[in-house]
Amino acid sequence: MKIQLWSLGKNNEPYVKEGVALFTQRLNHYFPTEWKIIPQPRNTASLPPEEQKNKEAESILALLKKDDYLVLLDERGKMMNNEALAQFLQARANASEKMIVFLVGGAFGVNDAMKQRANFTWSLSPLVFPHQLMRLMLAEQLYRACTILKNEKYHHT
Amino acid sequence: MKIQLWSLGKNNEPYVKEGVALFTQRLNHYFPTEWKIIPQPRNTASLPPEEQKNKEAESILALLKKDDYLVLLDERGKMMNNEALAQFLQARANASEKMIVFLVGGAFGVNDAMKQRANFTWSLSPLVFPHQLMRLMLAEQLYRACTILKNEKYHHT
Secondary structure (H helix, E strand, O other): OEEEEEEEOOOOOHHHHHHHHHHHHHHOOOOOEEEEEEOOOOOOOOOOHHHHHHHHHHHHHHHOOOOOEEEEEEEEEEEOOHHHHHHHHHHHHHOOOOEEEEEEOEOOEOOHHHHHHOOEEEEOOOOOOOHHHHHHHHHHHHHHHHHHHOOOOOOOO | OEEEEEEEOOOOOHHHHHHHHHHHHHHOOOOOEEEEEEOOOOOOOOOOHHHHHHHHHHHHHHHOOOOOEEEEEEEEEEEOOHHHHHHHHHHHHHOOOOEEEEEEOEOOEOOHHHHHHOOEEEEOOOOOOOHHHHHHHHHHHHHHHHHHHOOOOOOOO
16 A cells, blocks of 8 residues: 655745654655645635635546545544554555545635545544644654554554 | 743754744744743653653642643643634633643653643643644644634634
8 A cells, every 4th residue: 555645735834844754754664655745726826715625626636546545634524543543544454445645635624525535534633733734743643653553662552 | 821831851853843933932922932841850761651750740740830720731631623722722811820831741641640730631632742743733723822812814714
């Protein structure tokens, strides 16, 4: 199974870059992992949120393959503790998924078409975080889940 | 009301330093805010977790003033969304608290004496994060809560 981490928008916050690189590199020891930073569709910044979300969804849906298992990160999704996340990842690998895509949505969330395409909607927290910080949190959590599956020492219970 | 952010342990992860500094500086525009990084008590790293937690609690309880309002961050605490966090902060200020202390515990959590001293136990997420990353998440969330209270543009609902 390969992991792809998709995120919409800019990639310009130096305060998260180093951490994202660090944990992505570590995660890559367990599953081949790649980031895809999807640029904000052009000329949409002044549109109303609903139309922005529609344009964003078009860009993202065009990039997804039919068999990609899509995990949408959204604060209204289902929450999991560390053990449950580890088991979730293991279950996807056991089901022979070829590609699992974790998508951090745009600033206004995602539209209904995206929600329907998602195989699973995951809430890391009931709190909203800046989406560049979410990238760091996501990479760290997936790395942590892999260490749990391998019984390694990183995670204290 | 003043805010203090207390955290136990090291302060050596370059990947969070810049972000913590950024959001602490922003938070400081709303409430005078200071970090206190409490060193791990000496010669405790090889002790069993329970004894480590007891030593840590002694260091922390010795630093707390009687009137300090202590918010303990723990994944088993009560969760709040962004609006609820903003209202929580406002309620403390309305109650004329002089000092609110947010404490990020050590790697093994905290002992019962600390739990009893806490005025509130707050879970940012059911997931455990590295405590240096928790510092960044905490500073960003408190800043975000202040912008919500002031109706500023940072937070999209």
